[in-house]
Structures are given as C-alpha cells and as structure tokens.
Amino acid sequence: MSKSFVTADHHFFHENIIKYTGRPFAGVEEMHEVMIRCWNEVVGSADLVWHLGDFCMSGHLDDMRRILAQLNGEKILILGNHDTYKKEEYLSAGFKEVYAHPIIIHRVLILSHEPLAMSEDMPYYNLHGHTHDRDIMENEDKRRNVSVEKTGFYPVNLGKIRNEVLKKMNAKPSKSDLSEQNRTAGEPSVKNRETRKAIADAVAGKGLSRTYDNIEEMFDDLDAESDDYPEITQQDFDRAVKRKG
Numbered sequence: 001m002s003k004s005f006v007t008a009d010h011h012f013f014h015e016n017i018i019k020y021t022g023r024p025f026a027g028v029e030e031m032h033e034v035m036i037r038c039w040n041e042v043v044g045s046a047d048l049v050w051h052l053g054d055f056c057m058s059g060h061l062d063d064m065r066r067i068l069a070q071l072n073g074e075k076i077l078i079l080g081n082h083d084t085y086k087k088e089e090y091l092s093a094g095f096k097e098v099y100a101h102p103i104i105i106h107r108v109l110i111l112s113h114e115p116l117a118m119s120e121d122m123p124y125y126n127l128h129g130h131t132h133d134r135d136i137m138e139n140e141d142k143r144r145n146v147s148v149e150k151t152g153f154y155p156v157n158l159g160k161i162r163n164e165v166l167k168k169m170n171a172k173p174s175k176s177d178l179s180e181q182n183r184t185a186g187e188p189s190v191k192n193r194e195t196r197k198a199i200a201d202a203v204a205g206k207g208l209s210r211t212y213d214n215i216e217e218m219f220d221d222l223d224a225e226s227d228d229y230p231e232i233t234q235q236d237f238d239r240a241v242k243r244k245g
C-alpha cells in the first residue's frame with residue numbers, strides 16, 4: 001500500500017543554512033547526501049511526498065532536476081519564499097503538482113509553507129515549515145512544524161499525523177465508549193459542529209483512499225498504515241547526521 005509523507009525546508013544548495021540553523025554538516029555535499037539518504041530510507045517509489053516549500057535555492061535549476069531524480073516517490077510542492085522559479089519550471093524538473101498557496105487535504109489538514117494563525121475553535125490542523133528549528137507562535141497544539149531540522153531530516157508519515165489529529169479532535173473514543181454512544185442519546189463528544197462534520201467526512205471517505213463503517217475502523221486502519229514507519233529517536237537523528245570518517 002502506498003503511503004503519503006510531508007516535509008519542508010531542505011534548502012538544497014544553500015550553504016549558509018548550515019550556519020543559520022545549526023545543521024551538523026561540514027558542507028552542502030554532506031548535507032545533500034544525508035538528506036537524500038533519509039528521504040529514500042522511508043519513502044518508496046510508489047509513495048507521495050508533500051513538500052511544504054524552500055526545496056532548493058535559486059540558480060540551481062539543473063542541479064534541482066538531478067536531486068529530484070534521486071528522490072523516491074511522487075512530489076508535490078507548496079511554494080516557499082525561497083522557491084523562486086516559475087511553476088512550469090518546477091513541473092518540468094520533476095514535481096507532480098505545484099501550489100502557490102496553502103491547501104486543505106483530508107478535510108482537516110492545512111498544508112502551508114509559513115505557519116498559519118490558528119484558533120482553538122478551528123476544525124483544522126496546520127502542517128508547516130519555514131521556521132526551521134523554532135516554534136514561535138501561540139496555539140502550537142493546532143499546528144506542527146515539519147521542517148527537516150525538527151524531524152531528523154526524515155519526511156514524516158502523513159497518515160500517522162492525520163490519525164493523531166482525528167483522534168485528538170474526537171477525544172479518541174474507546175470501543176466501549178463508541179458502543180455506548182451508539183446506544184445512548186446525549187451530548188456529542190465533540191461540541192464544534194464543523195469539527196464533527198470534518199470527522200464524519202473523513203469516516204465517509206471524503207478525501208481518503210477508502211470508506212469506513214465507523215470511526216473506530218478508520219483509526220485501526222490508520223494505525224496499521226503507520227506501524228512500519230520508524231519513529232524518530234535520538235539514535236536515528238545521530239545516525240542521520242553522522243559525518244563521514
């Protein structure tokens with residue numbers, strides 16, 4: 001079964017980013033080697049990767065083509081402030097789709113380059129890049145920074161994030177709770193009407209690859225989808241950035 005991943009802020013061919021964000025590399029060649037290896041360790045040829053911007057610095061169009069050819073999976077790009085080529089150039093270089101604005105997928109996930117202002121009442125969760133190793137805005141429980149500095153330079157399993165978000169929005173009901181809710185009338189566990197609608201749409205399969213009879217079945221499927229994705233541990237991070245020699 002193919003999987004989807006999300007990542008941001010690789011900054012290929014940007015030597016100064018090593019200094020700006022404290023990346024533990026001796027130079028861009030080592031940085032490129034580690035980032036390509038980390039990408040391909042988790043992404044398969046049939047998988048899809050959403051890249052949330054700042055993929056490559058300007059002035060390296062042919063080099064970007066070569067980098068993209070080395071990375072597994074299909075790639076979709078949401079343009080960041082350093083992505084300055086024309087849309088047609090990104091498409092010809094190897095991206096499947098290119099967007100110049102945030103988009104909503106799976107009814108509840110907002111993908112953007114820069115972090116968006118989120119309120120507790122919004123039935124959405126923002127995945128973003130741009131801030132690299134920093135989280136600088138309020139309501140961080142409504143968004144997640146997926147810049148490579150925050151993920152050990154690995155793309156992150158999007159199904160796993162979606163699963164966590166939907167569980168959080170629905171207060172992760174247990175099997176007994178769900179059965180009781182089906183039998184007993186009363187106040188819904190989720191108060192916000194738009195949030196309940198987003199969860200219902202997800203269960204019904206709107207924006208997903210299959211439909212489900214209930215939310216419990218969807219959670220079980222999403223758990224299974226992400227089981228073989230390696231958790232990012234300190235050991236993983238150390239291995240990812242270990243220098244040659």
